Amino acid sequence: MPEHAQIEARTRAQAGTATPAPRRRPKNRKAQIATVAAEAFSERGYHGVSIDEIASAVGISGPALYRHFPNKYALFRHAVATLAEALEGAVGELDAGDESDPADVLDRQVTALIRTTIDNRRTGGLYRWERRYLTSDDRGEIRSRMVAINGRLAHTVSRLRPDLTHTDCVLLSTAMLSVVGSITTHRAPLSTRRLQQLLLDACRAIVAVPLAPDVPEPGAASTPQGLTVANKREVLLHEAVLLFDARGYHEVSIEEIGATAGINASGVYRHFPSKAELLAAAFRRAADRVAVAVGSALTESSTPAEALETLSEFYVRLSFEHSALMSVYFAEIGNLPAHHRSDLRNIQRLNIEDWARLIGELRSDLSPVECRFLVHAALNVVLDTGTVMRFRSTASNRRRVQQLMLAILLGGGRSAEPRG
Structure with missing residues (x-):
C-alpha cells in the first residue's frame, strides 16, 4: 500500500471512522428508472414530466439517466411497451387446447390479466390515454399486442358462447379488458383478494349477457347532424374538444383551434383567456x-x-x-x-x-x-x-x-x- 494511503488508513482508524465503501451502481438501475418514469407519465402525462424530474426521483443526475435511455421519448416508449408485453405474456402463458373447459380457461385468462393489472395499477393509464403520443409505428406495435390479447379472450368466449358472432365475441372481450383496466383510472383502495374477485365476477357477468340483436340502421351517424352554430364561443369549444380528443391537449395550439373554427388567435382570446x-x-x-x-x-x-x-x-x-x-x-x-x-x-x-x-x-x-x-x-x-x-x-x-x-x-x- 502506498505510504500516503497507509497514513490515511491509520488516521481513520485512530479517529474511529471506517474507510467508505466504493459507490456501486445498482444492477437494476434501468428498471428503477423505468418504474419511476412509468408512474410519473401515468399520473401527469407525457408532456407533464421532465427527464430531470425522473432523474431526481431516482436519485441520479440527468446525464446519468441518459446512459440508460437516450431521450424522454425512448423512456416513454419503453414504459408503454413494458405494460403491453406484461399483459400479453400473462395471457400467452395460458394457452390451452380446445378440449379444455372454456369457462375454466376464461377464468384463468381473466385472473392473469387482473393480477398483472393490479401489479401495474399505477402505470396502467399509459396505454389508455397516453399512447397517442407514440409515433405511428410504435403505436401500431402496441396496438397489435392488445389486439392479440383481445383475440385470445374472444376465442375463449366463442367456445363458451357459440351462439354469438365473432363481432359479438370481440365486443364482450373488449368489455372484459375494459373492466380490468378500469382500476388504473382511480386510486380507491381495496384488498387484492377482494378486488380480484370483484373484477372476475364482473367479467363473468359480461360473458353471460344476452346481447340484444344487432339491428343496422341505415344512415345512422356517429355524431348527430344539426344546424350550424353561429355563437363563436360555442364553435371554439366544439373544435377544441375535437382536437383535444384526436391528438391530446399538449399537441394542440390556440392558433390551430382558432384556424379550425375560422377565427384568428386574437379572436380566440376574446372568448377564452388561455388554452387551459x-x-x-x-x-x-x-x-x-x-x-x-x-x-x-x-x-x-x-x-x-x-x-x-x-x-x-x-x-x-x-x-x-x-x-x-x-x-x-x-x-x-x-x-x-x-x-x-x-x-x-x-x-x-x-x-x-x-x-x-x-x-x-x-x-x-x-x-x-x-x-x-x-x-x-x-x-x-x-x-x-x-x-x-x-x-x-x-x-x-x-x-x-x-x-x-x-x-x-x-x-x-x-x-x-x-x-x-
Missing part, C-alpha cells in the same frame, strides 16, 4: 351534462332499479352523441389548472357517488367502496366498447352497451326493473 381555460370549459360542459343525466334519472324514477335503468340509458346516449367531449372529460383532467382540477374532481366524485348509492341499495353484498369500483368499470366500458362501435349511435348499439353496464353493476343473474 378552453379545456376547463369543456370539462364544465361535460360535468353539467352528466349531472343533468343523473338528476333526470333520479327524479323520473320511483325505485333504485328503475333509476339505474334510466341513468344507464341516458349516460350511454350522452357518450355516443358526445363521444369526443366525454373522452376529453376522462382523459385530460391532469392538464387542468390546479384551481379548476380540484373542483372538477369533486364533481366527478359526486357523480360516481350517485351511481354507487343506487348500486348499494340494490346489492347488499357489496361495500360502498366495491360499488364505486363497479361504477368506474361500467363507465369505462361505455367509452371502450363505444370506440369499437365507432360510436355509431343506433338503438341496438346503445342498448347493447347499456346491457353491459347493467351486467357489471348488477352482477350475474340480476336485472334492473324493465320500464314501460
